[in-house]
Structure formats: structure tokens, C-alpha cells
Amino acid sequence: MKARYFTRTAGSALLAATGIAAPVSAENLENGDIEDRVIVTGYRLSAPAEEAAADAARQPGNISVIDAESFASRYAIGFADTLAFTAGVVAQPKFGEDSRLSVRGSGLANNMHLRGVELIFNGVPINNTDGFGDYQEIDPLFFSHMAVNRGANGFRSGSTMLGGSIEIEGLSAASLGNQSGVRLEAGSFATTRTHGYTSGTRGQLDYALAATWQRQDGFRPNASQSNGRIYANIGWRWNDAAETRFGVLGSDINQEMPGNLTLSQVLADPRLPDPGAIAGQYARDLNAWRVWTVTHLSTGIGQISVGGSATARTLWHPVPVLVDQDLEDYRLFASWSTQTELAGVPVALTLGGDVRRGETDARVFLNNDGQAGFRIGDALQTGSGAKAYADARFSLTERLDLLAGLVNTSTRREVDNRLAAAGSGDASFSNLTSRLGAVYRFDEALTGFANVSQIFEPPTFSDVTQGGVAGFTPIHAMEGTSYEIGLRGAYERIRFEAALYQINLENEFTAFTVVPGIPAAIFNADDTVRRGFELGLEALLHEGSAGSWRTRLAYTHGDFRFDGDAVYRDNRLPGTGRQRLVAELRYSAGPFEIAPNLTWQSGDGFTDYANSENLPGYTLVGLSARYDVNDRLGVYVEGRNLADEAYVSAVATAADAATANPARFTPGETRAVYAGVTYAFGGGQ
Numbered sequence: 001m002k003a004r005y006f007t008r009t010a011g012s013a014l015l016a017a018t019g020i021a022a023p024v025s026a027e028n029l030e031n032g033d034i035e036d037r038v039i040v041t042g043y044r045l046s047a048p049a050e051e052a053a054a055d056a057a058r059q060p061g062n063i064s065v066i067d068a069e070s071f072a073s074r075y076a077i078g079f080a081d082t083l084a085f086t087a088g089v090v091a092q093p094k095f096g097e098d099s100r101l102s103v104r105g106s107g108l109a110n111n112m113h114l115r116g117v118e119l120i121f122n123g124v125p126i127n128n129t130d131g132f133g134d135y136q137e138i139d140p141l142f143f144s145h146m147a148v149n150r151g152a153n154g155f156r157s158g159s160t161m162l163g164g165s166i167e168i169e170g171l172s173a174a175s176l177g178n179q180s181g182v183r184l185e186a187g188s189f190a191t192t193r194t195h196g197y198t199s200g201t202r203g204q205l206d207y208a209l210a211a212t213w214q215r216q217d218g219f220r221p222n223a224s225q226s227n228g229r230i231y232a233n234i235g236w237r238w239n240d241a242a243e244t245r246f247g248v249l250g251s252d253i254n255q256e257m258p259g260n261l262t263l264s265q266v267l268a269d270p271r272l273p274d275p276g277a278i279a280g281q282y283a284r285d286l287n288a289w290r291v292w293t294v295t296h297l298s299t300g301i302g303q304i305s306v307g308g309s310a311t312a313r314t315l316w317h318p319v320p321v322l323v324d325q326d327l328e329d330y331r332l333f334a335s336w337s338t339q340t341e342l343a344g345v346p347v348a349l350t351l352g353g354d355v356r357r358g359e360t361d362a363r364v365f366l367n368n369d370g371q372a373g374f375r376i377g378d379a380l381q382t383g384s385g386a387k388a389y390a391d392a393r394f395s396l397t398e399r400l401d402l403l404a405g406l407v408n409t410s411t412r413r414e415v416d417n418r419l420a421a422a423g424s425g426d427a428s429f430s431n432l433t434s435r436l437g438a439v440y441r442f443d444e445a446l447t448g449f450a451n452v453s454q455i456f457e458p459p460t461f462s463d464v465t466q467g468g469v470a471g472f473t474p475i476h477a478m479e480g481t482s483y484e485i486g487l488r489g490a491y492e493r494i495r496f497e498a499a500l501y502q503i504n505l506e507n508e509f510t511a512f513t514v515v516p517g518i519p520a521a522i523f524n525a526d527d528t529v530r531r532g533f534e535l536g537l538e539a540l541l542h543e544g545s546a547g548s549w550r551t552r553l554a555y556t557h558g559d560f561r562f563d564g565d566a567v568y569r570d571n572r573l574p575g576t577g578r579q580r581l582v583a584e585l586r587y588s589a590g591p592f593e594i595a596p597n598l599t600w601q602s603g604d605g606f607t608d609y610a611n612s613e614n615l616p617g618y619t620l621v622g623l624s625a626r627y628d629v630n631d632r633l634g635v636y637v638e639g640r641n642l643a644d645e646a647y648v649s650a651v652a653t654a655a656d657a658a659t660a661n662p663a664r665f666t667p668g669e670t671r672a673v674y675a676g677v678t679y680a681f682g683g684g685q
Contacts, residue, residue: 060437106163152453179683187674270667281370302338385411425472547589613657618647
């Protein structure tokens with residue numbers, strides 16, 4: 001089987017397609033014994049994804065490894081596409097690549113951008129120093145694979161945020177098999193996308209380079225976009241014990257924003273315009289450059305890694321107000337890992353840490369038909385912080401591992417308000433966060449896991465400045481404890497992972513509109529609680545000379561609510577329904593594959609904290625198919641929302657729907673069809 005980027009790039013549909021976190025024994029992975037792994041999916045893991053899966057299999061929590069192969073037959077532009085089959089994760093598309101991403105209920109009150117989840121690309125945080133950020137800088141076509149560390153499982157990457165972390169590994173010469181290629185796509189709403197990549201090894205040097213250009217008009221007025229992105233990953237091996245890598249990630253994003261509608265408008269005709277968005281020329285124009293380097297050293301005392309990154313970004317963002325920002329962000333990091341024995345017990349130990357500093361020149365204006373009007377916010381926001389962590393694994397028996405970890409976080413927010421000195425302020429946040437977990441292997445097919453972990457998430461600059469339009473506001477850090485237990489299994493025809501969790505929080509960030517046209521105000525709630533169940537499953541239903549039938553599904557149940565709040569009692573937290581199911585039935589015969597899919601969201605959610613208005617559910621039907629002409633040439637076609645159902649994709653939360661702005665609803669994409677062709681050359685095995 002040859003390595004191919006689009007068609008069967010050593011893809012791991014086993015993990016990627018299901019969102020199941022390596023439900024096989026770590027010993028099999030380490031020994032390279034993966035023959036039984038291909039029974040369900042028919043595909044082998046790429047070497048980088050296999051290593052990530054082996055690591056995930058040793059963790060005491062629900063972690064998913066997703067290989068790029070799982071979305072290679074789709075028009076994937078954001079997390080709503082790449083994480084569709086990942087239980088516990090809900091990505092609600094808003095426009096273009098932007099989504100409101102929620103992992104175990106994180107970020108439900110966040111009606112814009114990225115928060116509550118640490119997004120890491122090739123070891124470089126995409127979040128700003130204060131935890132805020134943008135998804136659009138990341139192109140899924142630059143992915144090799146990614147690990148979704150749900151909730152407190154983000155501990156292993158140093159994240160103590162409620163939603164955990166998503167670690168993305170970019171393309172490399174190893175994951176591409178020293179290949180080059182192109183990908184051409186087109187579809188509904190005047191969509192076109194062109195992607196090219198090349199990779200190779202020249203002696204001690206290896207490289208992977210990629211670029212994507214994309215444009216789309218969108219299914220609503222004022223929804224067009226034109227984006228360009230580039231990526232480079234270059235390595236130099238000094239000798240068998242030392243390697244240095246350099247990387248670049250650049251984005252030039254120009255997006256119009258179609259705005260929101262009322263609920264009745266969405267359900268009647270989701271294609272309707274938002275007159276305010278058109279008059280105000282709502283848009284998000286983002287230019288960002290990230291560079292990084294890391295050196296790995298293998299020594300007699302273990303593995304040492306040291307490196308750093310630098311980011312420069314500008315944002316021009318007309319919405320009801322106009323946000324104009326320039327940001328610089330810097331980070332230095334180091335880690336050391338080793339294996340030793342303590343009182344005869346094998347121990348794997350990792351120590352590490354980083355220091356970060358970022359400055360944002362943040363200006364906010366009244367929106368004067370898409371131009372800067374009266375200045376209502378002007379501040380220099382300086383964030384700094386340091387983090388140190390320790391992680392230890394004790395192999396008590398052949399079956400039982402205990403894991404313990406500590407993360408010490410210290411961070412600071414300083415706001416120099418240049419409009420009014422009285423609006424300046426600063427605050428520091430620090431915490432020592434701990435985790436204790438266990439992994440028990442019943443046999444080679446079945447593993448149990450459990451963990452108790454603490455959560456610590458300081459507020460962002462948007463929180464402490466109330467969207468950049470108020471003076472410094474003392475917002476407390478969110479803290480809590482997470483409890484998780486689960487099972488993962490790998491048998492001849494079925495693989496699964498299931499987890500139960502409860503998260504108790506104090507000072508949860510809540511947001512709702514106080515004054516129409518001004519970004520939502522941020523408050524600390526009292527006690528809140530989250531209870532959930534996650535199930536990822538893939539099964540081989542039938543295999544014969546006429547082809548094979550496989551299925552995969554991701555089921556999410558989440559009950560998120562206040563816990564005896566003085567105002568909202570035990571009301572549910574708004575933003576999403578309690579249940580979500582994504583399922584697919586896939587038929588494969590030789591080079592041909594066809595897969596109908598279904599997405600069901602329950603209609604038991606609310607749009608407000610008063611729980612006075614229901615958030616409607618929906619059922620979407622789609623279909624994808626692909627044909628591998630040969631080892632190098634492949635084609636695909638994908639249909640979405642084929643029944644053309646009108647549905648709400650996301651809602652801006654409110655205190656009480658009866659008194660809130662009714663135009664708070666983002667309509668979901670209407671019926672759409674996309675198609676693509678890929679061609680790979682060079683490399684191979």
C-alpha cells in the first residue's frame with residue numbers, strides 16, 4: 001500500500017473517523033503489532049499518528065486522536081468538519097471557518113472567537129497569552145493529525161482550562177511520505193479552494209511546505225470570504241541525538257460577516273439578510289504570522305526539548321462596534337523527560353515549563369458604516385505568565401498504572417486605558433493545580449481509566465475590560481474539580497470508548513447582552529455543575545467479496561446547569577441541547593466508497609439563563625463518496641443538509657429572552673454540494 005495524502009495516506013480511520021482515543025493496548029502499539037487494528041477500518045496508521053495514539057492509550061481519560069484521513073473526503077474548513085465525529089465536542093458554525101467550540105460545555109457563554117480550550121499547533125499555542133484567540137489561522141489541510149484532550153485531560157499538555165486542549169501536529173516529511181501534490185475543490189455558493197504541498201528529505205534536512213487559497217460567497221448576503229494561508233515545517237538533524245525544527249504559519253483572512261436573525265426568520269428562511277450587518281459592513285479581516293523553533297536532544301539522562309515562538313497579528317473587525325487590534329506574543333519553553341525506577345517501580349517522569357508575554361494595542365470605535373467612528377475604547381493590554389508542570393507515571397504492575405501531575409500557573413493582566421486613566425487596572429492570578437489518575441488493563445482488548453483533576457482558568461482581557469468598552473473590571477478566575485471514569489475496548493469487529501464525568505465549578509464565566517449593540521458583558525456565576533456521557537464507536541458490520549459495511553458514531557450527552565444560584569436556581573446553562581448524535585454508514589468496494597451520514601441535535605436546550613426560550617433541535621442528512629482512480633489520483637463529492645432543513649447553528653446567550661434583542665440566532669448552512677480532486681506524486685513506498 002503506497003502512502004497517499006488524500007487517498008489512503010496511511011490514514012487512521014480507526015481513530016480519526018470515530019473520535020476514539022486509541023482503544024487498543026499500548027503494548028501492541030509500542031511493539032508495532034497493529035495487524036489486528038486494520039480489521040475494522042481497513043487502513044493503517046501513519047507513523048506520527050500511531051505514536052500519538054500510543055501515547056493517548058496510556059492516558060487515564062477520554063482522549064481522541066484524529067488523523068487527517070477522516071476528513072479527506074470532505075470540504076473541511078474548520079472544527080465543525082474535522083471534529084464532527086468526536087464525542088463530547090460541539091462546534092457550532094457561525095460563518096466561514098469560525099465556530100463556537102464547546103468541549104464538555106466550555107465556552108457556552110462565549111459568543112465570539114476562541115476561549116476555554118487551549119489550541120496548540122506544532123507545540124505553539126494559538127491562544128493569546130490571556131487565553132483568547134481565533135480559529136481561522138489554522139487550515140485543516142495543514143494537519144497531519146490532532147489529539148483532543150477533553151476537559152481535564154488537557155493536563156498532559158499543561159492546559160488547566162475547562163475545555164482542555166487540542167494538540168495539532170502539522171504536515172511533515174514523515175507524515176507526507178516525501179510526497180508532493182495538489183488538491184482542487186469547488187461547490188455551492190461559488191466556493192473554490194486550491195491547495196498544494198511538497199515535502200522531501202535531503203541528507204540531514206527534511207521539509208514540508210504547503211499553501212491554500214480559498215474563496216466563497218456564502219449562502220447569505222454579506223458572507224463572502226477570500227483567504228490565503230502558508231505553512232512550512234523544516235528540520236535539521238545534527239546527529240542521531242540532536243534535531244532542530246523551524247516552522248512558519250501565515251494567514252491573510254478577509255471575511256464578511258452576515259450577522260444574525262430572529263428565531264422566526266431563521267426557521268422561515270435562513271437565507272435572509274441582516275440589514276444591520278450589511279449597513280455596518282460586518283467583517284473580520286485578520287493577518288497573522290507565527291514562527292517557532294524547537295531543538296530536541298537525546299542525552300544519557302533523558303530527552304530535552306527547548307524552543308520558542310513569536311506571533312504578530314492584526315485584526316480589523318467591524319461588528320456593531322469596530323474592533324481594531326495589533327498584537328505581539330512571545331513564548332519560551334523547555335521540557336525534560338526520562339524513565340527511571342523508584343523503590344523498584346518503573347517511573348516515567350516529565351518536567352517542563354514556559355514563559356510568555358504578549359501586548360495588544362486594542363482600540364474600539366463606533367461602527368460608522370464599516371468605518372471607524374467615535375473612539376469608545378483605547379488600551380494597551382499587556383499579558384504575561386509562567387507555567388511549570390510535572391507529570392509522573394508509576395507502573396505498579398503489568399496491568400495497573402498510576403499517574404500524578406502538578407501544574408503551577410502564574411499570569412498577569414495589565415490594562416493601560418488611554419481614554420480614561422481611572423479605567424486602568426491590573427490583576428494577577430496563580431494556582432497550583434493537581435491531577436491523579438489510573439489506567440487498568442483488564443486484558444489486551446479492554447482498558448479502564450479514571451481521574452480526579454482540578455481546573456483553573458483565568459479571565460481573558462475581553463473579560464476584564466467587558467469586551468474592550470469598559471474600564472478594568474475585577475473578574476475572578478474560574479476554578480473547579482473534574483471526576484471522570486471510562487472504558488475503551490478493541491475487538492475484532494468493534495472498537496469503542498465511553499466516559500462518564502462530573503465537573504463542579506466556581507466563578508464560571510457567564511455572558512449576556514446588557515445593552516443592545518455592545519458586546520456581551522461578562523460575569524462570574526456562583527456554583528455550576530456539569531454531568532456528561534461520551535461514546536465513540538466504530539464497527540465492521542459485514543465484509544465479503546462484494547465489499548464491506550462499516551459504521552461509526554459519536555454520541556454526546558451533557559447536562560450543564562447552575563447549582564443553587566441565588567437568581568437562576570438550578571436552571572440549565574444556555575447555548576446547546578443536552579444530546580447530540582453523529583453517525584455514518586460506510587460501504588466500500590475496492591477503490592469506491594460511499595457514506596450517508598446523519599447529525600441529530602436534541603431540542604431541549606435554552607437560549608437564555610432564565611430558561612424561558614427553547615433552542616430548537618434539528619436533524620441533518622448528508623452523503624459523501626470518493627473514488628481512488630489509482631494510487632495517486634482521487635476524487636470525492638459531498639452533499640450537506642440534503643433535506644435543506646432550516647435550523648439554528650448558534651445563538652448569542654441572553655439573561656432573559658423576553659427582554660433581549662430577538663436577532664441573536666445564526667442560521668445553519670442550507671443545502672450544499674462540494675467536490676474535489678487530488679493528485680499526489682513523488683515519494684511513496
